[in-house]
Amino acid sequence: MEVGIHYAPAPQGSGARIVKPGWRVDAISVVNPNLQPGDSQQVGTDFMEWETVIGLEIHTQLATRSKIFSGASIAFGAEPNTQACAVDLGLPGVLPVLNKEAVRMAIKFGLAVGAQIAPKSIFARKNYFYPDLPKGYQISQYELPVVGKGKLTIELEDGSSKTIGITRAHLEEDAGKSLHEDFHGMTGIDLNRAGTPLLEIVSEPDMRSAKEAVAYMKKIHSLVRYLEICDGNMQEGSFRCDANVSVRKKGAPEFGTRAELKNINSFRFVERAINFEVERQIDILESGGKVVQETRLYDANKHETRSMRSKEEAMDYRYFPDPDLLPLAINAQDIQAVRETLPELPDAKKQRFMQAFGLSDYDAAILTGDRDLANYFETVVKTAGEAKLAANWIISELSGRLNKEDKLITDSPISAAHLAGMLQRLTAGAITSKMAKEVFDAMWNGEGDADTIIEKRGLKPADNSAVEKIIDELIANNAGQVEQYRAGKDKVLGFFVGQVMKLSQGKADPAQVNKLLLEKLKK
Amino acid sequence: MTLDADKVKKIAQLARLDIDASAIPGYATNLSNILQLVEQMNAVSTEQVEPMAHPLDATQRLREDVVTETNQRDQFQAIAPQVDAGLYLVPKVIE
Amino acid sequence: MSLYRKSLAELAAGLHTKQFSSVEVTQHFLDRIAKHDKTLNSFVSITAEQALAQAKQADAQLAKGSMAALTGVPLAQKDIFCTQGVKTSCGSKMLDNFIAPYDATVVSKCKQAGLVMLGKLNMDEFAMGSSNETSYYGPVKNPWDTTRVPGGSSGGSAAAVAARLTPAATGTDTGGSIRQPAALCNLTGLKPTYGLVSRWGMIAFASSLDQAGPITQTAEDAALLLNTMVGFDDKDSTSLNRPTVNYTASLKDSLQGLRIGLPKEYFAAGLNSDVAKVIETAIAEYKKLGATITDISLPNSHLSVPAYYVIAPAECSSNLSRFDGVRFGYRCNDPKDLNDLYQRSRGEGFGAEVKRRIMIGTYALSAGYYDAYYLKAQKVRRLISDDFKRAFEKVDVIMGPTSPNTAFKLGEHSDDPITMYLCDIYTIAVNLAGLPGMSIPAGFAHNLPVGLQLVGNYFSEAKLLNIAHQYQQVTNWHTQMPKGFE
Incomplete structure (x- = not known):
């Protein structure tokens, strides 16, 4: 690990931090631990006594043609706000209608992870104000998601495998984008992405290392691409991940307090962000501090996580069933029809x-x-x-x-x-x-x-006669090595192979050389 | 439930409503009275009752996945308070 | 008979038989608006030019013989329905500058049917009110007594039809907003079964309660206008796909054997005794028409106002979040930061009643209170709905007063939201259950109109209209007009 990382909640005086509220957390507060920036780390820390606990929330953008609740295109890269229709803009009087394909894709995922597909699921409103959230609420699923408990097996580097529980997967709409470049000192809002269908896949806190988290994330990535429900394009934000990270003493019955890491859009970053966060939490705990449940942003450039919320406002999303949408019913025939489209997993x-x-x-x-x-x-x-x-x-x-x-x-x-x-x-x-x-x-x-x-x-292997000639010369000129070989020192064969390759300027076929050498050296 | 001035301010902040300080006590009184009215519900037991979110016992109809909308940005942004280069502008998002 | 005394049906007949042209009729009503609306304040926008252009088109269709039932008949829309190119304010400063880029489905259906839009009607801000005093554009006066309220929230609609500034109007009803003003202004108002009329383009107050319907002079007119307004709309997830019904077809059916239920809760304390007398007389009239009367009970009625004032504010608190000064509508001057933009745009753009309801809803949904308020209210809603289910096993229609009192004085309840809320004590349960309900003129108490409420089972609009129409064949309350507007 890197040593001497200072706990620094935020770079002071480094200008405005641009953050985005609106993610679910149960409680928010920002408290400095007792550590002061500059405090040295305890000496002789034994990281082995700590256990890391990780759960991931993966947002996959579903590969539909149109948005989840409107007929606007979700194609990437359009001019700002040219793919934001009245529904996406949340203009007065407009109403959502659910995209059939998004539902089909959610079922497909559910079947692939052996999950229960809810016969009845509910869309709820998650209320918060943010300029890229046009209606002032996000339509999501809260109490009754479309996909219930499932599981996925990951392979680890040591060849073993491990099963990770999937808590749920639910359908929701994406928000737009805030562009913080300078527009006369203002922020520009592009709502093209608003209403893009997402399937949020929530895992159990079953992962015990950053490597496991990466393996799981890769496995989900692979799976959604197999299923053709997501293009997996991480640069374009089609596949993103939040990580809930906590540490506890090995053998402790309870989980530690977790931090939720946001804004992770690559496999490399998920590993780095988790490792950074684990070290940060262990540092806090070992110096007698307390980890605070909060949302932290991973900054890939600075390689750090930092707290995202001001203290003043606890988020209260006021979830309630969306009265514009009725319960989503999925029957056995619907499920069977999707099952028949499943590819080889x-x-x-x-x-x-x-x-x-x-x-x-x-x-x-x-x-x-x-x-x-x-x-x-x-x-x-x-x-x-x-x-x-x-x-x-x-x-x-x-x-x-x-x-x-x-x-x-x-x-x-x-x-x-x-x-x-x-x-x-x-x-x-x-x-x-x-x-x-x-x-x-x-x-x-x-x-x-x-x-x-x-x-x-003009590539072609040296012909056999040429190679044979080289070998014959080598045998003639290196009587000592020949004797050694014949006396049982097999390693010497390597010397001859190397020489042949060198003299043939690499044109000889190593397999052929081997064969010829074995024959001739035996004689 | 009686709402005091502090609570009213908190709710107003959550709802992003600027309320004049002089109006807060009036809101506190009115909102408390409304809550009192509402709490008459507590007189009846609803333990075994299934909540009713919609008046009709119907399920969600699904839309075909077809792009039906065309670019109407100019029309939509003609009614916007402030736009530039096709973007809606808001005061800088800072925390 | 002067044009303004004609019902929709009579105007349609006259247009069809070329007794007068749509342009003539339209100009006639535009003149009346110009003459009388300074007193009433029932219109927010008068669209004279467009109306006359529409009328000309209608006349062309009438000349060709390619008209629909209501082609060329004028109508005014409640300002809650989005109208492309014409301001849609919803009675709020927030939308004083809002010109919708689309028509509400109700509006486009009326256009397609050849109806001529005279203008947009005043209303309580975001349909929150029972007196039309919360409008940014000032209160609407009741034509029967201009010192009194017309009811709300469709107060502009009711006042304009009562004074015959328009032969008919659209309204919306979330807790009584069609029926109560209809009652207070001596009109026929119908709130259909939830899901029958599309909500697309109708600015949402409480999505699971809102329903649009007609406010007219007669039941026959209501049937004609309902024929135009209803229909499946794939843009509204809660719109129902049902077989088409011709609501005028069964108007003449006999009421022999009709089973009327009178809920004892609707005649209990709180009901003005003079209003009660009018209602009793009306019921007696139905007996003469062959109906039988049964006393019934809706035991959870008293919980409808409490449940409503959780559910409606909860939904509105979320529905009205989109009014944030970012993409349309009012934006405060010189916001110093994002929070200031939100707080002041919304603080300045919304009036006091709207803010009150947003706050109640916000509170009811907030962490720690959801179960006690919102979930509880949803359960009570079920109880109320079940009361009706049981009642309709025994009766065909439930009758009672629409409102406990006649029109009250302007300003009388302005400072007391609770008293105001209780104006809707008989109408709210119908919205919670999603049932159809009507109010029809039943007589007068102290020279002010009294409305009789009819509540039917789901999708019984045709029956309700039949019941109302038969009553209007033997009474003439509905033909009476306020003095000073002849």
Whole structure:
């Protein structure tokens, strides 16, 4: 951990903080612990005695065409307020009508996590004033959500798995956006996003580390994309997360006081934000302070969380059933109809990949972690065969490259067909592994398919006679090493392989070299 | 329930209503009287009664997921107090 | 007979038979508004130019023979219905500058039916009131006695029809806002079953209670106007998709064997004895028409006002949050920050009664009080609704007074909200249950009109109109006009 992080509730005198109220918390207050900025940390802290408890609230934007209660488009990136109709603007006399597709998507999610779909659920108003909330209330679900208790299994890095409880998932409308750039010293409001359908997925406080939280968040991300109910685009805010974080002494029966972290829109940030918050809370507790239940904002630039609310006003959302909307009824036939549209889910797909393609648990988990990645893999294998080879290339080379450049598999510069073409050449021996990497790089840079690149660059493996000649010379010139090998020092083989590769300027196929060396050294 | 001036101020703040200080006692009296009237409900037991949110025993009708609205920003913003570059303007949001 | 003495039905007949043109009729009423409304203050906006243009169009349709039942007949709209291009104030300073970019469904239905809109009618601010004294545009006077209130919240509608400044008007009724002013102004007013008339474009007061309906001279007119107003609207989730009913078809049915229930609670202490006498006489008239009378009980009636003053304010506190000075409507001058913008725009834009109800509602919904107030009120609402269910197993219609008193003096109850609230003691339960209710002229007490309330089972509007119409065939209370407006 980083040491010497000072507890600083807010940068003093650093100008106005721009915050957004309106998130549910049960009680709000901001109290400085006894720690003063600059106080040193206790020496000899044993973090092992603390246990972290995390629950996540994930907001997924549903991939409908129109808004949850109006016929306005939800397409991203339109000119401000051009997709905010009278209903979204909350003009006088307008009324909401619920989008069928949003309901269908919520059911789909519920079925995928084995949850009970409520036969009757209720829309409620959450009342608070904020300029990006046009009606002065958000239509959400409170007491009776559409999706009840479910669960999801996550895989951890050590290969074990863990089941995380899902408390509920409910439908609600998104708010608009406040733009804080300077408009004559004022804030600009864009209500295009107002009324965009969201499914808020609330987990049980079942996670015990930031890593588990990330694994869970990734699993939900993967799932909603499998289900095609959310595009998962985190930059555009289609998938966002709040984390409830608390710590307690290991073995303590009660949960500690939690802080709710807001504004987390990447996997990386969720881990960092939680870790930061855990350290902050432990620091407070170990120096005799008290954690305060509050909402904190994670600032990715400063890598800190800070309190979001002024003390004066406790939020009181005055939830009550929305009288403009009637109870949402979902019957068994509705549920069955949605069930029939469910795709193969990640866990089932993983099992199939392991059985059909002989992949390891690890490889299968990675490949099925994302529906598009799984599709990519299956497309490659369909053409090129060689499932294990394809898996290796996709997991190590391609995914590595994509991650480095922050690209999604759907934006991969190398199409599945191109990768398959390259793998076919490789397995046919038309190129060496080293050349394959060169071809891969060239394909990444858009130089065309494998055959084009191979031809243009004149790539071909050194033929056997040339390699044999090199080997013969090496054996002749390195009698000592030959003797060592024949005396049982197998490691020496590496030396010969290296030399051959070097002398052939990498054109030799390592597998071929190995084979030839073994033959010739035996003699 | 009797509401005192402090409570009235708190409610007014929650409802974002600026109430003149001189009017607060009047509101306190009126609101307290209304609450007294309302509390006549307590005379009847409602333990086993299901709350009624709507007069009709109907369920929510669903709308097809179709985009029906077109851009009417100019028309909508013609009645707005202050706009710029297509945005509604409000005093800077600061806390 | 002068044009203004004609009912909607008679005007429609005259237009159809070319006795007069829509332009003539429209101009006639515009002239009457110009002459009398300075006294009454019943209009917020007079849309003379548009009205005459609409009338011309109507005349063209009439000439072609391609008209509907009410083509060319003038009408005025309560200023709670959004009208594209014409100010919709809802009686509030908050919306004094608000020009809706759309028509309410009720308004577009009236337009489609060829009705000519004379203007927008004054009302209690956001429909909160029983005297029309809470309007930003000043109180409306009762044409029967201009020192008295016309009732509310549809007071402008009632006063304008009573003085025949318009042959008919629309109103809305959340706790009695059609029936009570109809009673106080000697008119026929109908609040339909909840969900029958679309609420789209009708500025919400309490969404689960609000319902629009006609305020007319006769039951036949109410039937004609209701035919125009009702209908399924896919823009309103609470709008009901029901088979079309022609409300004029059964007006002439006999009342032989009609079972009338008289709830003892509606004739108990609090009812003015002279009003009671008028009601009793009216009931006697129904006996003559072949009805049987049964005494019934609505045991939770006394809880309707208390429950209503939780539910309606709770819903209004939330419904009125959108009036925040950001996207439309009133914005205070030079707000110093966001909170100031909200507090002063709303503090200055809303009147005292609206603020009172917002505060009561805010309080009733707030943490720690929800169960004691809001949830309790919803349960009481169920009890009240169940009372009616039981009653309608035994009777076809429930009758009683619409209001415990006749029109009171302007300013008489202004400082006492509770007394004002109790004006609606007989009407509120009907909204809580979502039932249809009517008020019809039943006579006079001290020269002031008295209304008889008819409450029917769900979707019994045709029956109620029949019951009202038959009474109007044997009485002439409804044809009487206030002096000074002839």
